[in-house]
Amino acid sequence: MVPSRLLSVGPRTVFGGVGRWTRVAPGQLPWHAPPRLLSASCADLSKHQEPPRKKPLSEKKLKRHFVDHRRVLIRGGCGGDGVSCFHSEPRKEFGGPDGGDGGDGGHVILKADQQVKSLSSVLSRYQGFHGQAGGRKNCSGRGGAVLYIRVPVGTLVKEGSEVVADLSCPGAEYVAARGGAGGKGNRFFLANDNRAPVTCTPGQPGQERVLFLELKTVAHAGMVGFPNVGKSSLLRAISNARPAVASYPFTTLKPHVGIVRCDDHQQIAVADIPGIVRGAHQNRGLGSAFLRHIERCRFLLFVVDLSEPEPWTQLEDLKWELEQHEAGLSQRPHVVVANKVDLPEARAAVPRLRARLGPSAVALSAATGENVEALLLRLQELHRQHVATELQRSRQPLRW
Numbered sequence: 394m395v396p397s398r399l400l401s402v403g404p405r406t407v408f409g410g411v412g413r414w415t416r417v418a419p420g421q422l423p424w425h426a427p428p429r430l431l432s433a434s435c436a437d438l439s440k441h442q443e444p445p446r447k448k449p450l451s452e453k454k455l456k457r458h459f460v461d462h463r464r465v466l467i468r469g470g471c472g473g474d475g476v477s478c479f480h481s482e483p484r485k486e487f488g489g490p491d492g493g494d495g496g497d498g499g500h501v502i503l504k505a506d507q508q509v510k511s512l513s514s515v516l517s518r519y520q521g522f523h524g525q526a527g528g529r530k531n532c533s534g535r536g537g538a539v540l541y542i543r544v545p546v547g548t549l550v551k552e553g554s555e556v557v558a559d560l561s562c563p564g565a566e567y568v569a570a571r572g573g574a575g576g577k578g579n580r581f582f583l584a585n586d587n588r589a590p591v592t593c594t595p596g597q598p599g600q601e602r603v604l605f606l607e608l609k610t611v612a613h614a615g616m617v618g619f620p621n622v623g624k625s626s627l628l629r630a631i632s633n634a635r636p637a638v639a640s641y642p643f644t645t646l647k648p649h650v651g652i653v654r655c656d657d658h659q660q661i662a663v664a665d666i667p668g669i670v671r672g673a674h675q676n677r678g679l680g681s682a683f684l685r686h687i688e689r690c691r692f693l694l695f696v697v698d699l700s701e702p703e704p705w706t707q708l709e710d711l712k713w714e715l716e717q718h719e720a721g722l723s724q725r726p727h728v729v730v731a732n733k734v735d736l737p738e739a740r741a742a743v744p745r746l747r748a749r750l751g752p753s754a755v756a757l758s759a760a761t762g763e764n765v766e767a768l769l770l771r772l773q774e775l776h777r778q779h780v781a782t783e784l785q786r787s788r789q790p791l792r793w
């Protein structure tokens with residue numbers, strides 16, 4: 394505590410460190426007491442009662458948040474060197490070679506991990522652990538430990554344009570760079586015609602590769618829609634996922650996968666991806682690069698905002714953007730979800746929507762939960778169809 398009599402004097406004298414007195418100007422007090430009346434500062438506060446608005450992010454910044462591809466330079470660990478030395482013991486003149494081999498360098502392995510959600514945690518370069526050099530008395534060096542790089546499930550590994558691995562199952566591994574072999578000690582070169590070799594070899598350098606990692610989310614269903622139509626709210630309503638919901642566009646910047654548990658103990662994975670805008674294929678909004686996340690989805694959920702005028706035009710635009718990204722993508726089995734039916738203008742638009750898109754469109758409200766069961770039934774039906782088709786083709790259906 395600063396003594397109170399020191400507070401009231403003109404050019405003030407206060408503590409300026411431990412046990413020192415310093416002269417400071419009135420505006421430079423070390424504690425945060427503005428030299429004003431309390432009532433004046435209250436009046437100031439009342440002027441600023443509105444909470445500070447969040448600055449809208451620029452398109453460039455938005456893209457920086459969204460990490461679904463990475464270029465990585467990976468080097469395996471170097472092998473340890475072999476050693477050249479001779480056994481040394483009193484009264485034993487020619488003890489023979491006893492230089493041990495170096496340990497092998499550690500591999501670098503990419504491992505699919507369900508806990509990892511994006512490639513943002515993957516660094517741009519990795520170096521594996523080196524092997525230890527060999528030792529005296531024929532001791533081999535310790536091998537380098539394996540370095541695991543944890544990547545999200547659904548990561549595609551490319552070298553140049555060639556796909557070298559597809560880590561689509563949890564726990565799947567790919568040896569990205571092999572560690573170098575350890576060198577040989579001079580004991581290794583002992584032969585009948587050479588009883589005292591001095592040769593030893595150095596450890597080999599580890600493999601070096603430049604790999605491109607590309608994340609393609611694996612889920613049964615992919616949600617596609619314009620920003621702010623309520624995709625994340627819908628995922629919250631039907632699954633255990635808790636993506637952020639807010640009334641500004643591009644709240645979702647990376648895919649979220651929620652698991653819908655059905656009555657028949659089936660689990661359906663639904664992916665919520667960032668919103669698409671008109672002209673996304675020309676790199677508008679967040680672009681259409683994240684549409685790669687629905688490439689692997691077996692069926693689609695087209696989400697439209699029913700409170701907007703002519704919501705069916707949204708569906709046409711969405712299908713157009715999907716076709717621009719990959720031909721035939723919009724033809725996948727799908728269900729049209731018209732959200733925000735709790736709003737009066739949206740409820741009034743239901744008959745027109747049905748006239749345009751047929752009775753299969755599901756009008757619901759993610760906010761109130763109205764008619765969400767109808768969507769769950771449709772999802773179950775689509776899932777059943779997917780399982781049947783995969784079994785017909787003698788393939789394993791996607792399991793979560």
Ligand SMILES: Nc1nc2c(ncn2[C@@H]2O[C@H](COP(=O)(O)OP(=O)(O)OP(=O)(O)O)[C@@H](O)[C@H]2O)c(=O)[nH]1
Pocket residue numbers: 618619620621622623624625626627637638639640641642643644645646666667668669732733734735736757758759760761
């Ligand atoms: N009235 C009403 N509002 C809703 C409903 N569903 C979502 N909203 C509101 O719509 C706004 C956007 O919701 P989000 O779930 O963030 O929308 P989104 O499609 O995920 O948006 P992006 O992530 O930006 O693409 C929020 O203010 C929600 O409260 C609904 O059924 N009824």
Ligand SMILES: [Mg+2]
Pocket residue numbers: 624625626636637638644645665
């Ligand atoms: Mg969202």
